[in-house]
Amino acid sequence: MINKIVASPEAALADTPDGATIMIGGFGNAGMPAALIDALIAQGARELTIVNNNAGNADTGLAALIGAKRVRKILCSFPRQSDSWHFDRLYRAGEIELELVPQGTLAERIRAAGAGIGAFFTPTAYGTKLAEGKETRRIGDRDYVLEYPIHADYAIIKADRADRWGNLTYRLSARNFAPIMATAAKCTVVQVREIVELGTIDPEIVVTPGIFVKRVVKVVATLRKAA
Amino acid sequence: MMKKLDHKQIAARVARDIPEGSYVNLGIGLPTLVADQLPKGREIILHSENGVLGLGPKPAPGQEDEDMMNAGKEPATLVTGGCFFHHADSFAMIRGRHLDFAVLGAFQVSVAGDLANWHTGAPDAIPAVGGAMDLAVGAKKVLVMMEHLTKKGESKLVERCTYPLTGARCVNRIYTDLAVIDVKPDGLHVVDIVDGLSFEELQRLSGVPLKRLASAA
Numbered sequence: 001m002i003n004k005i006v007a008s009p010e011a012a013l014a015d016t017p018d019g020a021t022i023m024i025g026g027f028g029n030a031g032m033p034a035a036l037i038d039a040l041i042a043q044g045a046r047e048l049t050i051v052n053n054n055a056g057n058a059d060t061g062l063a064a065l066i067g068a069k070r071v072r073k074i075l076c077s078f079p080r081q082s083d084s085w086h087f088d089r090l091y092r093a094g095e096i097e098l099e100l101v102p103q104g105t106l107a108e109r110i111r112a113a114g115a116g117i118g119a120f121f122t123p124t125a126y127g128t129k130l131a132e133g134k135e136t137r138r139i140g141d142r143d144y145v146l147e148y149p150i151h152a153d154y155a156i157i158k159a160d161r162a163d164r165w166g167n168l169t170y171r172l173s174a175r176n177f178a179p180i181m182a183t184a185a186k187c188t189v190v191q192v193r194e195i196v197e198l199g200t201i202d203p204e205i206v207v208t209p210g211i212f213v214k215r216v217v218k219v220v221a222t223l224r225k226a227a
Numbered sequence: 228m229m230k231k232l233d234h235k236q237i238a239a240r241v242a243r244d245i246p247e248g249s250y251v252n253l254g255i256g257l258p259t260l261v262a263d264q265l266p267k268g269r270e271i272i273l274h275s276e277n278g279v280l281g282l283g284p285k286p287a288p289g290q291e292d293e294d295m296m297n298a299g300k301e302p303a304t305l306v307t308g309g310c311f312f313h314h315a316d317s318f319a320m321i322r323g324r325h326l327d328f329a330v331l332g333a334f335q336v337s338v339a340g341d342l343a344n345w346h347t348g349a350p351d352a353i354p355a356v357g358g359a360m361d362l363a364v365g366a367k368k369v370l371v372m373m374e375h376l377t378k379k380g381e382s383k384l385v386e387r388c389t390y391p392l393t394g395a396r397c398v399n400r401i402y403t404d405l406a407v408i409d410v411k412p413d414g415l416h417v418v419d420i421v422d423g424l425s426f427e428e429l430q431r432l433s434g435v436p437l438k439r440l441a442s443a444a
Contacts, residue, residue, distance in 0.1 A: 027277040027314075028300035029293055053314075057300075080355040081300075091353055100354050103276060104318030104361030111315040123364040124322060127395035129346070130356065172311060173303075174294035176277050179313040207313075 004166045004216045005195060009039035012189045012215045016040060016154060019072075021049040023110065023150075023181040024062055025157035028054060028081075031174035033158040033191045035219040037061045040070075040156070047072045051110070051150055053103065053177060055079035055087035063087070071096055075150065077103035102130060105147055107180060113149035114183025114212070122147055155185035159208065162192040163199075166213030167206045175207065182212040191219040229423040231404045239264040240419075241330055241372055241402050249327040250274055250320075252362055254344075255299045257372045258330035272309075274326055276358040278317045281309020298358065321358065321365040329366035331359065333373045333401075335388045338435050340398040340410035342371065343390035356393075363394030375403035375432065382434040384408070384415065405429060409440070416440045 006012040013036060016022070022040070026032030041064060050071050055078075056063025065071060067086035079087050079098060090096040101109065102124050112120055121144035125131040135146040157178035160171040168190060170178060182188045195218045232240065238260035245251060245265065252274045253261050262284070265271050273282040276298040283304035286292070291302035305311075320326060335343040342363050345356045363369060373383055384401070400418075401408045406429055407419040416438045420429055430437050 028296060030277065030296045030300075031294070078355040078357040080353040088353060092351070098354075100356060102356050102360040103314075103358040104322055104365070107314035107318050108322075122322065124361045126364070127392060128360060129391045130360065170311070172292065172294040172305070173275070173277050173279050173296050175311050175313055177314045180315045 003164045004210070004213060005164055006215045006217050009035045009191065009217050009219065010042060012036065012217045013039045013043050013154075013156070016043055016045040018045050019047045020045060020153040021051070021151070023051040023152040023155040023177070023185055025155070025176065025178035025181055026052065026062075027173070027176040028057055029061070030172075031158050031170075031176050031178055032061050033156050034061050036156040036189060036191050036217070037065055041065055041068055046070050049073045049075070051075045051106075051152060051181075053077050053106065054081065055084050057081060058083045059086070066090060066096065069095065073097040073099065075099040075101055075106065077101055077106050100130060106150075107177065109147055109150040110177065110180045110184045113151045114180060117149060119146055119148050121145065150184065152181070152185040153187065155181040155188040157181055157188065157190050159190050159192045161194045161196055161201060162190060162213070162216045163196055163201055163210070164216070165198060166190070166210030166216055167201055168192070168208035168213065169201060169205060170207055179208050182208045187214045188212055189215045189217070191217050194218065230421050232421060233404070234260055235264065237372055237402050237404055240407065241370060242266065244370070244400075245271055245328060247271065250280070250325065251328045251330065252276070252321065252326055252366065254329065254331040254359065254362065255357070256332040258332060259299065261330055261372070274317075274320060275303070276317055276321070278312050278314060279303070279305065279309065280312075281306040283309070318358070318361055321361045324365060324367055326366045328368050328370055329362040330370045330372055331362060333371045333383065334390045335383050335385050336371055336373075336398050336401055336410070337385050337388050338414050340396045341388050342369070342393045342398050343388040344393045346391045348391050359393050363397040368399045369394075369397050371398050371401045373401070373403055375405040382432060384433045384435050386435055405432070408437070414438055
């Protein structure tokens with residue numbers, strides 16, 4: 001019997017090695033898998049490469065992981081925020097490497113990895129600083145930049161409901177990067193609000209099919225209202 | 228006496244040009260003001276980078292939900308008929324030329340329509356780009372909404388951008404507190420000037436060659 005349900009966030013991430021590349025779902029706090037990030041902090045893996053749209057907010061979640069100096073490098077589109085002080089401090093001290101990627105290119109590089117695409121040409125960033133040193137090509141009447149996929153060892157994401165096969169649905173704008181990250185990692189770990197019986201989720205509305213998911217953890221009260 | 232537009236008035240001027248049925252992305256900052264100025268009764272669908280079509284107004288106090296945000300990570304709502312999708316689909320809509328308009332803020336716009344709006348290039352600045360470069364190349368029409376002059380009084384219309392580019396030759400129309408200006412292959416054409424400001428004075432303040440639109444001459 002297939003059963004991807006794991007007892008706790010700690011158990012779900014116990015095997016994370018130092019130096020792993022980890023995609024973390026979420027756009028700001030919407031969709032951020034807070035319980036899994038807390039488990040990763042407790043687990044202790046170091047020298048991590050993190051892929052997320054941002055570089056953490058305030059003192060919790062990704063910001064706490066960065067603040068604990070566990071991140072060697074981050075790939076993101078928008079690190080600078082009014083409350084990204086942990087990242088700002090380490091970046092200015094030269095203690096964290098930043099690969100700044102336009103948001104759509106970040107999404108497509110993740111998608112490409114999950115879809116087995118070797119590279120792709122995008123018009124985004126052509127002629128800008130973020131395309132410096134990259135291969136370009138004129139196709140038709142437009143100029144494009146060659147971009148490569150981003151593969152990960154782990155994707156840690158938040159979904160709303162799951163079944164034991166790992167089929168997932170999401171809630172509101174918390175979906176964002178999670179479905180594509182789930183496809184791009186060797187091991188996708190999901191925290192969900194609710195685990196339901198197989199067959200309960202309408203097959204027409206499954207957003208992430210279970211084939212992309214390795215481990216599912218139920219986390220109580222993931223639906224925290226914003227202050 | 229020149230009647231400069233305030234931010235709300237610039238937003239209203241932008242909104243006037245967005246027709247019924249348009250799919251629109253409003254950038255962070257000044258462009259977000261356009262949402263409240265869209266004429267009531269005109270059905271216009273707002274796109275948000277974080278996977279939302281049909282972005283609605285701010286929720287009532289106490290109704291905020293951490294899972295429902297706009298691209299500026301502020302609490303938001305969904306209008307009836309709106310929907311959610313993942314980030315790769317969201318940027319397929321942008322890059323794939325499905326959005327009718329992107330309204331973006333700017334540090335500088337060049338006479339060729341180059342846009343600089345993501346980075347001042349200052350050595351101690353932490354760069355952040357978000358979805359700006361995708362919107363700049365992807366939307367069918369890129370509208371810029373900005374103050375005409377910097378706080379120091381320098382024109383934000385320039386021969387060549389001195390700040391790092393967001394996109395080359397991507398801007399179609401510029402809305403400022405002083406004028407509305409079209410970017411065309413042969414340069415900048417003035418569409419509207421605020422009351423009390425002459426073309427000559429606008430030209431002097433702008434510091435780059437402007438053309439009178441034939442119909443406005």
